[in-house]
Every structure is written in structure tokens, then in C-alpha cells.
Amino acid sequence: MSKKLFTYNHDRSLFPEKGQDGKPNIDLSSHKFMKIWHGPQHPGITGNMSLELTLQGDEVMDCETHVGYLHRGFEKLMERRKYIQCFPIVCRVAVPEPDFNEYCFASAMEELAGIQIPENAVWLRNLVLEMSRLQSYLMWIGGQAGSLGQGIIGQWSLYCRDLVLDRFEELTGGRIYHMYIIPGGVRGNLPDGFLKRMEETLQIIESFMKDIKKVMFNNAVFKKRTVEMGVIEKDWIYKYGITGPNARATGIAKDVRKDYPYLKYPDLDFEPVTSEYSDIYNRADVRRRDLLLSIDLIRQILAKIPLKGDIRAKTPNVLHWKVPSGETYSRAECTRGEYGYYLVSDGSEYPRRVNVRGPSYTHAVALLEDMIINENIADVAGLMVSLHTYPPEIER
Amino acid sequence: MKEILEKVKRVFPLQNIKKQRENLYFVETEKIHLVSLITNLRDINGFKHLVLLTAVDRIENGVFQLTYLLNNDELKIDLGVRVFLDRENAEMESIHHLWKQAATYQRELREMFGINFSGSPRVDKAFILEGWDGMPPYRRDFDTLKYSEETYFPRPGRSTNDPAEYMKQKMYPDE
Known part of the structure; x- marks a missing residue:
């Protein structure tokens, strides 16, 4: 390096x-x-x-x-709503990556209620989570390039993201908020011809990613401004609670998909993407390679998905669904790191407490405030984006 | 995990050990032992990662429940340490010296539940609710309906449905 x-x-x-x-x-x-x-x-x-x-x-x-510009009091709102009424709320916690909220909330609730979801629904959930990761990375890569003066990358990557959103629209009916992963399963099966159109989309994204690698990662200005900039040391990982690509770039293969396998990840062939030195450049590269891994995982999922069978388990009447009392924590690996829901039930029709653990909560406050000291003001934007921050999940 | 809990139990009082699933346990301890227990778990038993710190308002018992969720990366196990605080003048020792991000959690708990973590950096500074001087809003006795009726006004010509009634009519009309 x-x-x-x-x-x-x-x-x-x-x-x-x-x-x-x-x-x-x-x-x-x-x-x-x-x-x-x-x-x-x-x-x-x-x-x-x-x-x-x-x-x-x-x-x-x-x-x-x-923070506080986006506080909507979701955690409090959910205490006053039945479980099924919480379901359209949770996706709004993290705007560009709503599916991880839906999955964590649904899986925590299913764990407490003791519900097993059908095989087909598990595959569909896995597909949606990987598609969500793909579109979130595409949005991030435009922001990272844009914050360092490369406007064209954002135009390419947002075009690619729109193609993924098209696939989301035909699968779920929504482009941004999907409300697809419902407690007990998913809302719908794959439409006809989805596999073919998804493959076309993946090929287009792959071809753009080759161009992005040339234009962004081989660019002298981008290298000069990002190499050795905003370094995260290995011993900060636990001190600041760093997860996701920010941690993996230091060389620690911390990936919830591998460490705490959920859904169908044990059946998929992949290794967490790591690097050796967590500066802005390497973190960007880890995310780029993770994006390509996501494309590979979507292909693996589409090759193995059963395409038929039930998509929803039998659940009680959702308006009177009393979830047995208890507490649990459900986690998933999102693009920023470990995403989790801590759910407490008191046996009533309403959740007693829902707490969302968003990775930006630790990255964008404690870590950013310390690592930005003595940096140049011109690098602040690039450094901030290199931590992949989503403020809505900080204040919820 | 059982071995770790047995070992820790010899030094600290642990109650209500509950296995939620293969890799998630919950234990309860007393307020005065909490920081030394967590330090022990972090430094000796490998629970190096603070996943989250949050509170549950158990108003019926007059207490706040604090949950410190710790994670052991090598054994791939989570341990939720629960502690109960009196709701009146709720106060807890700070753990910002163990994990930097704990200060943010404590600042939020101070604002949302009114739990004081004395000594925690910027704990009295507004975090999310700038200029809020009412009751901490995440307490169970904070009336959200009353707050919105007092703060916001109805738009003329707009009708609203009770969500529960509306869903019942749409989804289960025969019940």
C-alpha cells in the first residue's frame, strides 16, 4: 500500500x-x-x-x-400499537435499507411466538436481504465518490440502483419501503420471468462496476485523498463497538452472516470480505467487493430457491395476537454492520419495548467524533461517508 | 456458557439465569455489582463487544430494567445482563470507561427515561430532543395521545379511522 x-x-x-x-x-x-x-x-x-x-x-x-432532525419516536409508537401495526413502521427506521428492520422484527417476534416459517419464505427473505444490500451499496458508492468530487459515479450507480428498485417493485409492489417480510413469512412469491430479469440486472450492474473500479479506484485524485486517511486501528474494534465493513477492513472477519448464520446463509458458499488496513480507500474497496459478493449470493439463491410452496406460516388472528412474554435479540448483517432488534414482550397484544441497534449509532457519534480530530475540513465529508452513516437509525 | 456462568456466580450474585436460545442468555444482578461484573465479563471472560444498552420501564413494579447486551466473539454467545433501578431518582454508574459508545447510550437513556449516569460525558446535553423540558417521553406514564392533542391541531376537512377498527372491517368483517 x-x-x-x-x-x-x-x-x-x-x-x-x-x-x-x-x-x-x-x-x-x-x-x-x-x-x-x-x-x-x-x-x-x-x-x-x-x-x-x-x-x-x-x-x-x-x-x-x-442528531435529532429525523426523530419520529418509533420505539415509543410501537409500544402503543399491536404487533401487526408495528410492521409497516419498522421499515421506516432505516430509509435506504428497510428490509433488515423487517427481518429482525419479524424473526424476533417469531422466536418469542415459536413460529417456524416455510422453506420457500426463508429463501425469499434471503433474496430480499441480499437485494437490499446490493441497492444500499450502490447508493453509498455514489455518495462516497460524490463527497470527493466524482459526480459521474453517482449517476451510474443510481441508475443501477434504480434497476434493483424495479425488481423490488415487481416483487413487493414498493420501491423504497417494501413491507414484504411479514411476521410469519413473506407477502408474495416471485413473479413470472423474475429470474431472467434479475440476471439481466445483475449483468448490467457487473459491467458498471468494472467501469467504476477503473474510474474511481484507479483514479489518482481519489487515491491521494483516501489512502492513509481516516484510519481505524484494529484495537478500536471493541473499544468503539465497530462492526461491518469498517471492522472487516482492519482484517477482522466479523460478519454476522458467517458468525451467527441465519436464514439460508449456511447453504451459501461465501467468505467475508476483508482487507488489511482500514483507511477510506480500503473501506471503499471492501464495500465494492462486498457488493460483488452480494451479486454472487443473489445468483446462488436464485439457483437454489424452490419457487413453489407456502410462503406464510399459519399465525393467529393478527388483531388479537398475544406474543408470549419474554425477551430476545435478533440480528442480521446489513451494509453498515450489525443490525439488531431487542424485543420485550409482556404477553399482551402490544410489544412492551422495542430497541433498534443500528450500526451508525456507534460509528457516527463516538467513533467519528474522535477520528475526525486533526483532519482537514475538505476531508470531513469523505470521511463521514466512508463510515457509511444513516442518521435515521441513530435517532429512530 | 454454563461453565462461564458458574465461574462468575462464585464471585458475583447472579439471579434468574435464563437461556433464551443456544447462543443467548439473560441474567440478573444487583445494581452495586453491575460495573464490576461487566468489567469481569469483558476482561476475563471474553465478552468484549457491547452490543447495546437499553432500558425497559417496568412501571407496575416501580422499577426501570437496564439491559446490557454483551457479546463474546470467540464463543459466538450473547449475554444480556439485567439490572433493576428504582424509578424514583433513577441513577446508575456509568460504563463509558469500558466502551466509548456507552456514553451515547447513556446520554439517550438520560434524555428518554430520565436515568442519570453521573460522570458520563455530556450526559446532560440534549441528544435527540433539543429544548425538551417535559417528562422524559419513553417513560410508560408519558401520554402520547395527550401530547399530540396539545401540540398538533386537526386539519379541517380530514377524517381519520381508528386503525384497529378499520383493519377489522377490512380483514375480518364477519367477526
Whole structure:
């Protein structure tokens, strides 16, 4: 791995001394510092989130994440709704990747209720989760390139994403929110000719990904701005609760699909994508390869899916469905890392407590606030997107 | 997992050990032992990953339940450590020195449930609800209907259906 081509050493004697907490002592009345708001709109960040940056010159001295622009109180809303009424709410927790919410909520509920879902529904759930991963990565790759000045990549990848959304539309009826994985199974079977159209879509995406690799990953400007930038050390993984591609880029093969196999992942042939050094460039590369892995997994699923059989288990009347009391945690690997639902039932028709564990909760607050210090303001956007942040899952 | 729990049980009081599934257990402990128990689990028994920290309002018993969900990456096992706090003046020791992201969870619990984690960084600073000075909204006794009626206004000419009644009419008209 090549090191940074340019290094410029500031005269550190002009910078403030660090306090006991490791952050610089900032005296705003000294007029050496400037506070700016970065956000709440960002390219590549789906949702709104602000960074309150304190700068000296163009270098970040302190950072505080501000969320709350998208708080809709879903966890509280769900306590006042029956389980089936929660089902159209959960997908809205993470806007560009709703299916993981649907799956985690449904599987936690099925575990407490002791329901086994039919084989065909398991395959269909697996297919939808991988399609969701594919479209989410396509959206992210446009944001990552856009935040570093490469607008064309976003136009290509959003075209590809639209093709995946077309497939979602014919399978589920919805493009963004699918409400497909329902407690007890899924809502519908594959339409006629879906396999052929999906294969065509995958081929188009593969061909665009070759171009994206050439234009983005071999681009000198992109390399200069991302290699050795925003490094995540291996020993931060547990200290900050880092999961997903951010962790895998350090060389640790942490992947829920492999570590805690769910759905049909044990029947699929794959290895978690890793790298050796988690800077922006390598994290982007891990995500690109994970996207290609997702295409491979969709092909494997389509080759093995039974195409017939029940898609829903028999469930009680959903309006009077009392889930036995208990608590559980259900997890899945989404594009950002470990996604989970902690569900508590008190035996009534309403969930007692639902808590959503979104990976951005740890990545975009504790981790980002610490790793952004001493970076240049021009790199803040790229660094933020390289953690793959979705603010809606922070505030829910 | 049983061996770990037996070993830990010799040092810390653990109650209501429950096996939810093959790789998920829940245990209860007392408030004063919690931080040392979690430190022990993290440093000696390999539960290095804090998956989440959340609260459940058990208003009928006058307590908050805090759940610390820890994960052991080598054994691929999760352990939920539960502790109960008095609802009045709910206070808990902070664990931000063990995991950096714990400060964010504690800040949210302070805001949403009113549980104080003294010493936790920025714990009194607004996290999600800027300018909120009412009752912490995730408590069970916070009345969401009353809040929306007081805060928002009905749009003229718009009718609403009770969701439960409406679904019943559509899906089970004969019942």
C-alpha cells in the first residue's frame, strides 16, 4: 500500500495543547478558532445530521455530532400499537435499507411466538436481504465518490440502483419501503420471468462496476485523498463497538452472516470480505467487493430457491395476537454492520419495548467524533461517508 | 456458557439465569455489582463487544430494567445482563470507561427515561430532543395521545379511522 504522496507538517507550536481527555484546550475568545456547522445535508448521507466543528485554520480541532432532525419516536409508537401495526413502521427506521428492520422484527417476534416459517419464505427473505444490500451499496458508492468530487459515479450507480428498485417493485409492489417480510413469512412469491430479469440486472450492474473500479479506484485524485486517511486501528474494534465493513477492513472477519448464520446463509458458499488496513480507500474497496459478493449470493439463491410452496406460516388472528412474554435479540448483517432488534414482550397484544441497534449509532457519534480530530475540513465529508452513516437509525 | 456462568456466580450474585436460545442468555444482578461484573465479563471472560444498552420501564413494579447486551466473539454467545433501578431518582454508574459508545447510550437513556449516569460525558446535553423540558417521553406514564392533542391541531376537512377498527372491517368483517 502506497503512503500519502504529500505530507505537510504544520508548526504544532501554534496549536493548542491537549487536555486530560485528549482533546485540545479550546479558548474561543482567543479568536484563533472558528466554529462551523457541517450539515445537516450531506452528499451520500441518507438523512440529516450535523457536525459542529471547531477549526483552527482548515484543521478540525473538535467535533460534536448533532442528531435529532429525523426523530419520529418509533420505539415509543410501537409500544402503543399491536404487533401487526408495528410492521409497516419498522421499515421506516432505516430509509435506504428497510428490509433488515423487517427481518429482525419479524424473526424476533417469531422466536418469542415459536413460529417456524416455510422453506420457500426463508429463501425469499434471503433474496430480499441480499437485494437490499446490493441497492444500499450502490447508493453509498455514489455518495462516497460524490463527497470527493466524482459526480459521474453517482449517476451510474443510481441508475443501477434504480434497476434493483424495479425488481423490488415487481416483487413487493414498493420501491423504497417494501413491507414484504411479514411476521410469519413473506407477502408474495416471485413473479413470472423474475429470474431472467434479475440476471439481466445483475449483468448490467457487473459491467458498471468494472467501469467504476477503473474510474474511481484507479483514479489518482481519489487515491491521494483516501489512502492513509481516516484510519481505524484494529484495537478500536471493541473499544468503539465497530462492526461491518469498517471492522472487516482492519482484517477482522466479523460478519454476522458467517458468525451467527441465519436464514439460508449456511447453504451459501461465501467468505467475508476483508482487507488489511482500514483507511477510506480500503473501506471503499471492501464495500465494492462486498457488493460483488452480494451479486454472487443473489445468483446462488436464485439457483437454489424452490419457487413453489407456502410462503406464510399459519399465525393467529393478527388483531388479537398475544406474543408470549419474554425477551430476545435478533440480528442480521446489513451494509453498515450489525443490525439488531431487542424485543420485550409482556404477553399482551402490544410489544412492551422495542430497541433498534443500528450500526451508525456507534460509528457516527463516538467513533467519528474522535477520528475526525486533526483532519482537514475538505476531508470531513469523505470521511463521514466512508463510515457509511444513516442518521435515521441513530435517532429512530 | 454454563461453565462461564458458574465461574462468575462464585464471585458475583447472579439471579434468574435464563437461556433464551443456544447462543443467548439473560441474567440478573444487583445494581452495586453491575460495573464490576461487566468489567469481569469483558476482561476475563471474553465478552468484549457491547452490543447495546437499553432500558425497559417496568412501571407496575416501580422499577426501570437496564439491559446490557454483551457479546463474546470467540464463543459466538450473547449475554444480556439485567439490572433493576428504582424509578424514583433513577441513577446508575456509568460504563463509558469500558466502551466509548456507552456514553451515547447513556446520554439517550438520560434524555428518554430520565436515568442519570453521573460522570458520563455530556450526559446532560440534549441528544435527540433539543429544548425538551417535559417528562422524559419513553417513560410508560408519558401520554402520547395527550401530547399530540396539545401540540398538533386537526386539519379541517380530514377524517381519520381508528386503525384497529378499520383493519377489522377490512380483514375480518364477519367477526
